[in-house]
Amino acid sequence: MSDRRTEYQRLRRATMWSVAGGALLPWVGLFWTATAPGPPPPWQLVVAGASAAAFTVVYWRAARITVTGTHARTEVVITGVLALVIFIMTREPEFAGAMAALAWGALAGLHVSRFTAALMILIATVACAAFQPHAVVFYAATISMVVWLNRFQFWFWTVVKASLEGRDAQAKLAVTEERLRFSRDLHDVVGHSLSAIAVKSELAARLASGPAAEEMLEVRRLARESLKEIRSVVRGYRTVDLNAELRSVRAVMEAAGISCALELPDTALGDEVSTLLAWLVRESSTNVLRHSAATRCRIKVASTGGWVELTVSNDHPKPPSGTAGSGLAGMSERVAAHGGALTAGQSDGQFTVRARIPA
Template sequence: MRKAGGWWRRKSTPAKVETYTRWSFHSFAVIEVLALAPTAGTVGSRMGVWLMLMVCVHAVVCGLTVSRALDWVRGRREQPVRLLWTLGAVSAATAVTSLVISGHGPGGDDVDSAAGGVFGVVLTYGAGVIALGVRSRRRVFATVGGFAAGAALVGFPLGVPALAALVSGVAVLFGGGFVAFAAAFSVWLLKAVYELDEARESRARLAVAEERLRFGRDLHDVMGRNLAVIALKSELAVQLARRGRPEAEEQMVEVQRIAQESQREVRDVVRGYREADLGVELTGAQGVLEAAGIRCEVSGEAAGLPVDVQSALGWVVREATTNVLRHGDAGRCAVDVRVTRECVVLKVENDGVAAPSGPGGSGLAGLRERLAAVDGTLEAGPVGDGVFRVVASVPLRVSEVMA
């Protein structure tokens, strides 16, 4: 059975911000309905039911507009222009209906207060939600200003006093402006979070690409000159052999020697990557993670360990660093090396794990095989709320630890 809230922890940070933004505006629609529900009993049975029905329709259109507008902001669909106009029309119709009820419906201060509440809330929330679906600040200001001007002018044909109409317009201007500002800020924050997440992924990919380029340069430096010499001497040997010259055999012996030397040099290059120095790997991991926007803390001392132990633990650091970059949404990673008289323990711990991990993939299985070659063990798994830990332990003999 999944733990409560697991669906939230599995989301990335941008997805969490998007979900929070959506449901914040959806909750405004629910609050609108709940706050204006007493209107039905105050206004009267039939007129109150119709007005409440219009408020519910307005809330539903607002919620649908929020979803479509945020999808448009994320580039998942086209701008919901028709829906924006529909919301504006529903807002205007609901507001005018509330004014008609106030002027021509049942008398009483309670009815006027209830109708005025519907008038102000509907226009304020409608203007703010429409601001989610427009791009430029000029259009946002025009939307809020248009709603405020409409709130002030619509009352004159219905007999609303000039002062009351002016107060309504000012109230809608400030209320709608506040909601529109919140909408614009939410859109800006959502875009910024997604852009930062994409930038972090780009930095991680660049770090990997730089490592591949370095490996390619090393191979080019080793093989480029030797292959050119082999090609030249082989061509020379062919020409000498066609002329029956005994020097052709000497040239082919030289080609064989250069080829064997190239083999040794390639093995040295590959060995430099497969038998890594633990200190170099720790420094490289810290640089790659910090380049990807993940705060990395390295503690402990790796000097003086046997070469095979450093190679095995270096691979643990590489694989753990790769997992931090590729999985979850880490913001912090801690690497600790502890050497005692009996063993050396490497611990890598990071946050931002989206979901509890299974038994592990081929990467962890390969690490266990490497550690088994030096009688080491590996433990990996979640240890807390969104925290993942990898612990590698390798036994030592005192004579193995170099001074």
């Protein structure tokens, strides 16, 4: 797990540094302006330099915010104002102003809407071409390429992040499956043997007399206590945190390119109900991954009137094969054993599994 975390942090830093390189463009323009013959008044250079420094800080902040998956709308507006100040304060707008506009246009590659990105590219291109109309195609192509590169880097980062989270979720699911398998084996093998010992010792106590009968009754007592302890341990192994299971399932879904929405009740659920719901969620999500080309999935848990209802729905289900699968049959049996009912079927391009069980 630590190796994956280190890999995650390294890729995150690499993405941020590669994107944040655009913040250096205003400094290139300022250096050109300051070293050109007949530079502007010092106060203009100071204002432009301060604006460039603020531009760099806000640009870096925008890159950090984008890596977390949120929108950097405020930072885009602030950097736009600072780029305009640099544009006005520099003597050579043909280059320095163009660099500031280009740097601001590069922010369109961050986590902004497509409309906002297109508008930013248009504004940056017009600003660059205002002083060099003959180079409008060059500036449009350059800004578009920079934006595309930034968007590609963030897309790649998103894919890698989803992959790492999916691997972690799969590892947690594997541990949970192993715990359940171990609990079944412990209950079936050891529990059966202890039950047999308790019955045999009771029979032997009836047939024997004196100290031998007392010893066999003690054996029966120890066997029953051990069986009780085994069942308690098995219940602990079989108890699964529903919220943790839902988070793991969502991570696996999103790693597979499926948007997963979760709706949970405000009231706490019992361990037995939570464990059953966690198992149903795991089985339903497996069906979504195996038997659909889903792009969206919705998992809702609602608690009303002494009943708990689980709904798992997804789009783009595959046509029914004509033979009932063992997965849904097993789910129905377990829900029925708990006193509930399960339904599943397609309607309006959606496949929905709905389970209703007593709380």
